[in-house]
Amino acid sequence: MDAQFSVPVPRNEPVRGYAPGSPERATLQERVEALAAERLELTNTIDGVQRPGGGDPIEVVQPHKRHHVLGVTHNSTHEDAAAAVAAAKRAAPGWRALPYSERAAVFLRAAEMLAGGWRDTLNAATILGQSKSAYQAEIDAACELIDFLRFNVAFGERILAEQPQSSPGFWNRFDHRPLEGFVYAITPFNFTAIAGNLPSAPALMGNTVVWKPSPTQQFSAHFTMRLFEAAGLPPGVINMVAGDGLAVSDVVLADPDLAGIHFTGSTGTFRHLWREVGGNIDRYRSYPRLVGETGGKDFVFAHASADVDALHTALVRGAYEYQGQKCSAASRAYVPRSIWEGGLRDRLAATVASIRYGDVTDLSTFGGAVIDGRAFAKHAAALDRIKNSAACTVLAGGAADDSEGWFVSPTLVESSDPAHEIFTTEYFGPILGVHVYEDGDFEGAVAQAEAVSPYALTGSIFATDRSVVDWAGTALRNAAGNFYINDKPTGAVVGQQPFGGARGSGTNDKAGSMLNLLRWVSPRTIKETFEPPTAWQYPHMG
Numbered sequence: 001m002d003a004q005f006s007v008p009v010p011r012n013e014p015v016r017g018y019a020p021g022s023p024e025r026a027t028l029q030e031r032v033e034a035l036a037a038e039r040l041e042l043t044n045t046i047d048g049v050q051r052p053g054g055g056d057p058i059e060v061v062q063p064h065k066r067h068h069v070l071g072v073t074h075n076s077t078h079e080d081a082a083a084a085v086a087a088a089k090r091a092a093p094g095w096r097a098l099p100y101s102e103r104a105a106v107f108l109r110a111a112e113m114l115a116g117g118w119r120d121t122l123n124a125a126t127i128l129g130q131s132k133s134a135y136q137a138e139i140d141a142a143c144e145l146i147d148f149l150r151f152n153v154a155f156g157e158r159i160l161a162e163q164p165q166s167s168p169g170f171w172n173r174f175d176h177r178p179l180e181g182f183v184y185a186i187t188p189f190n191f192t193a194i195a196g197n198l199p200s201a202p203a204l205m206g207n208t209v210v211w212k213p214s215p216t217q218q219f220s221a222h223f224t225m226r227l228f229e230a231a232g233l234p235p236g237v238i239n240m241v242a243g244d245g246l247a248v249s250d251v252v253l254a255d256p257d258l259a260g261i262h263f264t265g266s267t268g269t270f271r272h273l274w275r276e277v278g279g280n281i282d283r284y285r286s287y288p289r290l291v292g293e294t295g296g297k298d299f300v301f302a303h304a305s306a307d308v309d310a311l312h313t314a315l316v317r318g319a320y321e322y323q324g325q326k327c328s329a330a331s332r333a334y335v336p337r338s339i340w341e342g343g344l345r346d347r348l349a350a351t352v353a354s355i356r357y358g359d360v361t362d363l364s365t366f367g368g369a370v371i372d373g374r375a376f377a378k379h380a381a382a383l384d385r386i387k388n389s390a391a392c393t394v395l396a397g398g399a400a401d402d403s404e405g406w407f408v409s410p411t412l413v414e415s416s417d418p419a420h421e422i423f424t425t426e427y428f429g430p431i432l433g434v435h436v437y438e439d440g441d442f443e444g445a446v447a448q449a450e451a452v453s454p455y456a457l458t459g460s461i462f463a464t465d466r467s468v469v470d471w472a473g474t475a476l477r478n479a480a481g482n483f484y485i486n487d488k489p490t491g492a493v494v495g496q497q498p499f500g501g502a503r504g505s506g507t508n509d510k511a512g513s514m515l516n517l518l519r520w521v522s523p524r525t526i527k528e529t530f531e532p533p534t535a536w537q538y539p540h541m542g
């Protein structure tokens with residue numbers, strides 16, 4: 001249809017509370033129990049066909065109950081990857097030829113279905129497979145994914161509306177073309193919403209996609225793929241290949257039609273992919289767009305004028321929600337001695353010691369386990385090093401126990417050495433390091449914190465003195481892509497706090513904003529001349 005439409009104005013999806021006795025808690029609990037009782041075949045989806053990958057089987061388990069298998073997936077082979085690439089290429093002409101409104105309608109419908117009947121399924125899958133509490137699943141698998149889908153449609157419309165000026169006698173136009181080739185979306189374990197957004201954002205802009213989710217997020221990825229299909233996504237537009245991605249990358253990164261990588265995960269993995277693309281650069285038809293949001297070592301910096309109650313809550317929520325497994329999690333804090341010794345140390349230690357991680361299928365639990373045995377071993381080793389460090393004192397937690405699930409207790413550490421690894425290394429677990437600085441050395445301590453870590457993702461300043469807020473905002477300008485004043489450094493909302501960091505934290509293309517979608521189009525400028533000149537001589541020639 002040759003018509004121009006306005007897309008619906010997006011609003012952030014309201015967060016449900018799941019309080020005891022509420023109807024939403026009852027239906028969620030039912031869905032959790034139903035999904036836990038199944039043992040699913042977690043297949044690839046290539047050209048709309050579900051079939052298992054040809055490689056080794058991988059059991060997908062509940063991290064908090066690690067012997068409970070939710071489903072079995074398989075590593076994808078070179079053949080699986082080649083089939084996915086071929087399917088993406090086949091689907092491209094038809095998908096890019098659809099009007100924007102038709103593509104947008106698929107994702108708007110997915111958002112609507114997720115806000116309704118699919119909500120419990122995606123939330124339950126995220127609780128079970130990624131060990132999120134009810135609230136953490138709700139703000140991720142339901143609200144953030146719904147927001148990504150709805151807001152992206154509105155951002156995409158703004159891009160299409162962006163057009164050049166025209167002088168009299170001419171008409172200049174931008175044709176916002178999809179990229180030539182296909183996009184490779186590689187997604188992390190920790191957010192169902194990010195995993196859904198990374199393939200769907202390029203697809204909305206007319207690209208076709210090979211999507212490689214994390215094996216430890218495969219359970220909710222399976223349902224996300226089913227949601228997209230149920231909303232009307234044509235076969236081949238998003239092709240999901242499961243497993244560790246090693247064989248998939250062999251094929252995809254060497255393909256001449258690789259047009260872009262949409263990645264979220266660790267800094268090390270993204271640097272590896274970048275190097276591989278560099279090594280293959282002569283093979284490609286275009287320069288692949290490389291978009292990667294990666295690790296963080298996120299800080300909370302408190303000034304002596306800070307509101308201590310607000311600081312206490314921000315540290316607890318910022319560091320220990322979802323077991324510290326948000327890229328935005330507060331993992332280092334800087335506190336003036338007057339506040340620390342004035343009561344915060346003992347109060348925080350008591351609160352942290354009181355937090356219970358456990359079986360998140362009991363919906364009253366604050367948090368669950370860390371994602372897998374590899375993460376558990378990494379945290380257990382870090383805790384051993386911390387306990388053996390003369391510079392560190394463990395004030396709460398410090399235990400790790402994997403008998404039932406991969407549990408690492410919420411841990412609070414005070415360290416006298418501001419260059420200790422606890423202030424520089426991303427553990428991606430529930431371990432918060434605190435450095436206590438002398439009140440008179442605020443500026444020196446800020447400068448040290450600004451430079452000590454290779455990352456620049458999120459950070460907070462707590463102060464009630466406006467001149468301090470102003471000064472710190474400037475001093476820390478490049479230390480965080482998402483900067484918070486008197487708030488925790490986690491919980492960015494789509495459309496409100498576009499998310500991403502720089503330095504070692506990524507290319508800062510701001511997921512959940514128009515800036516990100518710009519990476520998935522390649523504008524063609526068209527100039528039409530209504531009355532073309534027919535004389536070739538210039539006036540000065542007489």
Ligand SMILES: NC(=O)c1ccc[n+]([C@@H]2O[C@H](COP(=O)([O-])OP(=O)(O)OC[C@H]3O[C@@H](n4cnc5c(N)ncnc54)[C@H](O)[C@@H]3O)[C@@H](O)[C@H]2O)c1
Pocket residue numbers: 186187188189190191194212213214215243244245246248249264265266267269270272293294295296326327328426428457499500501505506
């Ligand atoms: N900045 C952000 O917005 C953001 C958001 C979420 C997570 N993260 C970061 O993600 C990390 C945690 O996630 P993770 O443990 O899943 O990260 P990861 O790097 O281990 O894995 C990310 C994805 O890459 C895949 N992968 C690894 N090697 C690959 C290869 N050679 N080819 C293809 N795929 C490959 C994994 O299977 C997974 O799907 C943390 O560092 C965290 O800070 C960042």
Ligand SMILES: N[C@@H](CCC=O)C(=O)O
Pocket residue numbers: 190191325326327328489490491492493499
């Ligand atoms: N956008 C999320 C973090 C995503 C990374 O894991 C937040 O702001 O807390």
